[in-house]
Amino acid sequence: MLDLSIEAVEVTFPGLATPALSIDSFHLPAGGHLAVTGASGSGKSTLVNILTGLERLKKGTIRWGGTDIASLSESRRDRWRGETIGLVMQDFHLFEGLSALDNILLPARLARVANAATVERARELLTIVGLSRPEQKVETMSRGEMQRVAVARAIVRKPAVIIADEPTASLDSESGAQVAELIVTLAEREGSTLMVVSHDPALIERFDNRIRLVGGRIAQADAQVAA
Amino acid sequence: MIRFILADLNRFRLGAFFIAAIVALAVALGVAVTLQERALRLGSARAAEKFDLIVGAAGSETQLVLSSVFLQPSALPLMTGKVLSDLEADPRVAWAAPIGFGDFFGTSPIVGTTTTLVKNLSAGVSEGAIFAREGEAVIGADVKLPMGSTVKPMHGTLGEGGHTHTELAYTVVGRLKPTGSAWDKAILVPIRAVWDIHGLGHHHDDGDADEHDHDHAAAGADAAKPADAKEPAGHDDHDGHDEHEHHAIDPNQAINEQWQGELPDLPAVVVKPKSIADAYKLRQQYRKDATLAVFPGEVLTTLYATLGDVKQVLSAVAAGAQLLVGAALILVIVMHIGQRRKQIGALRAFGAPREAVFGIVWLELFGLVATGIMAGLVLGYLAARVIAARLAADSGFHMPVGFAPEDMTSISILLIASALLCALPAIIAYRQPPASALRG
Numbered sequence: 001m002l003d004l005s006i007e008a009v010e011v012t013f014p015g016l017a018t019p020a021l022s023i024d025s026f027h028l029p030a031g032g033h034l035a036v037t038g039a040s041g042s043g044k045s046t047l048v049n050i051l052t053g054l055e056r057l058k059k060g061t062i063r064w065g066g067t068d069i070a071s072l073s074e075s076r077r078d079r080w081r082g083e084t085i086g087l088v089m090q091d092f093h094l095f096e097g098l099s100a101l102d103n104i105l106l107p108a109r110l111a112r113v114a115n116a117a118t119v120e121r122a123r124e125l126l127t128i129v130g131l132s133r134p135e136q137k138v139e140t141m142s143r144g145e146m147q148r149v150a151v152a153r154a155i156v157r158k159p160a161v162i163i164a165d166e167p168t169a170s171l172d173s174e175s176g177a178q179v180a181e182l183i184v185t186l187a188e189r190e191g192s193t194l195m196v197v198s199h200d201p202a203l204i205e206r207f208d209n210r211i212r213l214v215g216g217r218i219a220q221a222d223a224q225v226a227a
Numbered sequence: 228m229i230r231f232i233l234a235d236l237n238r239f240r241l242g243a244f245f246i247a248a249i250v251a252l253a254v255a256l257g258v259a260v261t262l263q264e265r266a267l268r269l270g271s272a273r274a275a276e277k278f279d280l281i282v283g284a285a286g287s288e289t290q291l292v293l294s295s296v297f298l299q300p301s302a303l304p305l306m307t308g309k310v311l312s313d314l315e316a317d318p319r320v321a322w323a324a325p326i327g328f329g330d331f332f333g334t335s336p337i338v339g340t341t342t343t344l345v346k347n348l349s350a351g352v353s354e355g356a357i358f359a360r361e362g363e364a365v366i367g368a369d370v371k372l373p374m375g376s377t378v379k380p381m382h383g384t385l386g387e388g389g390h391t392h393t394e395l396a397y398t399v400v401g402r403l404k405p406t407g408s409a410w411d412k413a414i415l416v417p418i419r420a421v422w423d424i425h426g427l428g429h430h431h432d433d434g435d436a437d438e439h440d441h442d443h444a445a446a447g448a449d450a451a452k453p454a455d456a457k458e459p460a461g462h463d464d465h466d467g468h469d470e471h472e473h474h475a476i477d478p479n480q481a482i483n484e485q486w487q488g489e490l491p492d493l494p495a496v497v498v499k500p501k502s503i504a505d506a507y508k509l510r511q512q513y514r515k516d517a518t519l520a521v522f523p524g525e526v527l528t529t530l531y532a533t534l535g536d537v538k539q540v541l542s543a544v545a546a547g548a549q550l551l552v553g554a555a556l557i558l559v560i561v562m563h564i565g566q567r568r569k570q571i572g573a574l575r576a577f578g579a580p581r582e583a584v585f586g587i588v589w590l591e592l593f594g595l596v597a598t599g600i601m602a603g604l605v606l607g608y609l610a611a612r613v614i615a616a617r618l619a620a621d622s623g624f625h626m627p628v629g630f631a632p633e634d635m636t637s638i639s640i641l642l643i644a645s646a647l648l649c650a651l652p653a654i655i656a657y658r659q660p661p662a663s664a665l666r667g
Contacts, residue, residue: 049662052576054572054575054576054660054661054662055660055662074581075580075581075582078575078578078579078580078581079580081576081578082577082578082579082580083578085578087576087577089573089576091569093569093570093573093576093577095231095234095235095570096234096238097233097234097235097237097238098230098231098234102230102231102234106231106574106577106579107574107577107578107579108578109228109231110228110231110574110578110579110580110583110587111578111579111580111583153577154577157578
């Protein structure tokens with residue numbers, strides 16, 4: 001469980017006059033849940049990339065529980081991300097040819113941190129997300145099932161933060177609702193800080209804290225979030 | 228990681244198979260060239276090792292060696308038979324044996340020689356005995372004839388329009404142990420019988436020899452057809468069998484290997500000198516006027532030098548092919564990595580360290596290439612074996628195909644080079660920023 005603070009962040013891309021993202025100050029308390037909305041091109045993906053350290057921040061600071069992620073080296077940031085952030089993406093990014101269980105464990109195994117307890121937790125999570133066949137190959141699953149595997153993968157290492165980028169956008173409404181429910185309840189159960197980027201109204205309305213991005217800036221902040 | 232790589236390879240199994248197969252073929256090409264060249268070198272050196280010094284008529288050194296050591300059919304010039312008796316009498320000579328060619332039985336050359344050479348050529352007989360009478364023959368290990376079968380010599384081969392000798396048919400009385408040389412395909416008979424068949428006794432007409440050398444590609448002894456033979460066959464007085472009108476030869480006549488008196492002209496004499504010093508002196512002495520003396524080993528060394536050039540050309544071709552294959556593979560792989568940006572980015576995004584990404588890409592590629600290299604080694608070895616076996620079947624000349632210690636060096640260099648090359652796409656994957664990879 002980590003809190004997030006953003007200070008004077010500005011992300012520019014070459015050839016673009018206006019910054020893709022520009023946030024003067026933002027704070028999300030530890031264990032807080034936040035929904036980020038906005039039209040496409042409003043800077044949502046950029047926000048996800050810099051918050052997860054996938055992209056290096058050049059201007060401003062982002063601290064997760066006091067860690068300035070821009071100060072970490074590329075390899076340290078990989079390790080930090082693996083330990084701290086559970087990521088769920090629109091396109092699942094599961095690896096074909098591997099079973100559901102192996103997919104959940106793959107990042108942990110590649111980081112050489114998977115032990116018997118991790119495997120046990122992966123099996124438990126599979127049950128929680130409602131999948132009964134751990135050895136089933138992911139390519140034989142429905143899209144909803146795939147995203148549920150992805151959710152289990154995101155939280156198998158007990159991340160302090162869960163970030164979901166359009167987790168329901170490529171699912172039908174029923175599967176989408178299931179996945180949305182899972183993400184929110186699991187984040188609560190694990191006590192993780194949760195941030196969801198979405199324009200799925202059914203998902204957004206579960207959140208009290210919402211921000212809306214317009215042209216890379218926070219245009220509207222609901223509830224107790226400091227703008 | 229291994230499981231992920233295997234799943235990945237399985238997903239791209241067709242491409243993976245072709246990459247490994249192309250690498251295997253390129254490697255096999257180089258391996259086959261190297262192994263075959265070495266086999267030829269070792270095999271011929273082994274075949275020549277029984278022949279210390281060969282004396283023949285002045286002419287081509289190479290042809291003398293090829294015809295005597297490898298029994299390659301060819302019209303060797305003849306030298307006077309006196310050379311044989313001189314050598315026999317020479318105190319520096321342990322033994323000297325004449326060889327005479329020209330006749331065939333099927334594709335097996337019939338070589339006239341003496342029991343001395345036969346005994347020194349092979350480690351003895353595997354069945355039967357060495358010939359003791361004029362009508363007896365001992366066959367090389369690879370000649371497929373049963374004991375007791377009849378061999379009717381044919382002058383020249385059928386394909387060359389040869390004719391069958393009717394004067395004498397040999398009876399196979401023994402089979403030699405394998406020598407690994409062309410002599411394994413030969414049928415060895417007493418040289419006296421060869422002379423007798425061709426109407427050569429102690430008379431000889433040089434002009435006649437010249438005429439007929441052109442008629443018979445494989446003329447060894449004087450190539451006189453029975454109809455042309457004006458001279459009655461005759462022996463020197465010691466064998467007590469002077470009169471052979473129309474070459475009527477008594478197959479039960481015990482062979483005589485004393486070379487006194489006048490002997491027919493000869494294509495070659497195999498000489499075993501008593502010492503190395505004697506060998507050099509003999510070679511010097513017989514390297515003038517009408518005779519030629521050669522160390523087959525030395526002639527082969529010269530041939531290998533030529534062969535070495537050929538091998539270098541072939542190796543360069545093989546290396547060029549390997550280089551092209553390597554370059555093409557790098558191109559394909561780099562493109563493939565580009566297509567997998569998303570997958571690689573995702574691995575990073577979900578917490579796989581970039582070192583793991585490097586490891587996956589490298590291990591996956593190197594696994595494929597190394598498999599290809601290993602398969603290529605086996606394939607090249609098998610190809611060399613097949614080629615050697617086919618050559619052995621044709622010529623009886625055995626070539627030992629095998630890897631040598633120095634091959635380990637080249638294989639290691641190849642593996643290290645491919646390991647380094649595989650690191651290139653791995654580095655590309657390692658350096659790919661995960662965010663941009665996901666965006667695409």
